Amino acid sequence: AQAMRALPIGVPKVLVSTMAGGDVSPYVDSSDLTLMYSxxxxxxxxxVSCEVLGNAAAAAAGMARRHERNHDEQAGRGRPVVAATMFGVTTPAVDTARARLAELGYEVLVFHATxxxxxxxxxxxxxxxxDGVLDLTTTELADELVGGVLSAGPSRLTAAGALGIPQVVAPGALDMVxxxxAATVPERFAERRLLVHNATVTLMRTTAGEMADLGAVMGRKLRGARGPAEVFWPLRGISAVxxxxxxxxxxxxxxxxxxALRAAVRGGEVRVHELDAHINDPSFAVAMADRLHRLITEHARRATH
Known part of the structure; x- marks a missing residue:
């Protein structure tokens, strides 16, 4: 599983295992690995094993044929690809930004920030x-900092910067862990501001101190980017709640x-845009999308020279 996870998304991966009947998240993680219970x-x-292994081999062969055919069909035809991050409380913004980027000729891949x-x-x-990242929803940073259940790990918000991929970032849903x-919220947070989102999700408002830490973390990571990185900060709220x-x-x-974000990027290349808007206002989403388009265009132009 570890070797297969290291392969690029889209490369066919079929793994037969006695462990596939339980919690497979440690094996699959964020890859497109296919697990089959033996x-x-x-x-x-x-x-029995001949049937199972035969089906696994047939599945891998079918995936491989489709992968090769699809690769040939798509060669030279692909649109530039942008990743966008979304949460339920930032959905209107991402929907608007995705529509705008589609108008500008991009394929937009949306990821739920869980x-x-x-x-x-x-x-x-x-x-x-x-080709670019519209990182509108960075809420996973809050879970990593405070101890929530939806952390993406310490390497979140680093890969695009390390590779010089243009990125436009917002503090979407940083107001929550x-x-x-509700019964699973750690006892140490019992006096905090909590919101029962539904029967399986409870949100906790981040404090001023935690927000300062998050701004510093975001600024420090973006300041290390090798490519263009900018932040759009909505002054009228960073989530639907x-x-x-x-x-x-x-x-x-x-x-x-x-x-804290401004202090962390002071003297560096990262620009911070303060907009008198809520994060879900259409004007905010369009501004982020348009700016990312410009950064990608300029980056591509410099690369060809």
Whole structure:
């Protein structure tokens, strides 16, 4: 599984294992690995194992034929590819940005920022499959910092920068840390501002101190980027519940994040745009999309010279 996960997305991967009947997330992670339960143990051939292994071989062969045919069909025809990160509380913004980027000629891949989604974006960037990243929803950074259940790990927001891929970033849903059902929220957070999103998801508002730490983390990671990286910060709220009179409204905390971000990138190449808008306002999404288009265009022009 470890070897297969290292292969690029799209390369056919079929793994037969006795472990495939349980929790397979440690084996699959953010790859497109296909797992097949062996049913019987891998100990010699018998009537059951021959059927299972035969089906696995046929599946791998079919994937390989389709992969080769699709590769030939797509050669020279592909549009530039952009990854966009989304959460339920930033969906309107990403929908608008995706439509705008499609108008500009891009294929937009949308990833749900639930840990695996963020890791998938990082992997696609490392695999050289992206021309740009619209990282509108960086909420996984909050889970990594505070201890939520949707962390994408410490390498989140690093791959595009390391490879010089243009990226435009926003603090989408940094106002929240994610937990499971309300009863599973750690006792140390019992007095914090909590919002039961549904029966299986409980959100916790980030404090001013945590937002300052997140702004610093974001700034530090982007400042190390080898390519163009810019931040768009909406001054009227960073998620659907961070609005005036909303359950997570906290302008002071949001400002702490912005101030820390600006301090972290001061003197570097990262530009920070403050917009008098909410993150889900169409104007904000279009501004991010248009800016990413310009950065990708300029980056491609420099690369050809």
């Amino acid at each position: 049913v019987v143990d891998i100990s010699g051939l018998n009537s 840990g695996a989604g963020g890791r998938a974006v990082e992997k696609l960037a490392r695999d050289g499959m992206l 994610n937990f499971g059902p 961070d609005v005036a009179d909303g359950p997570f409204a906290d302008p002071e905390a949001d400002r702490s994040g912005l101030d």
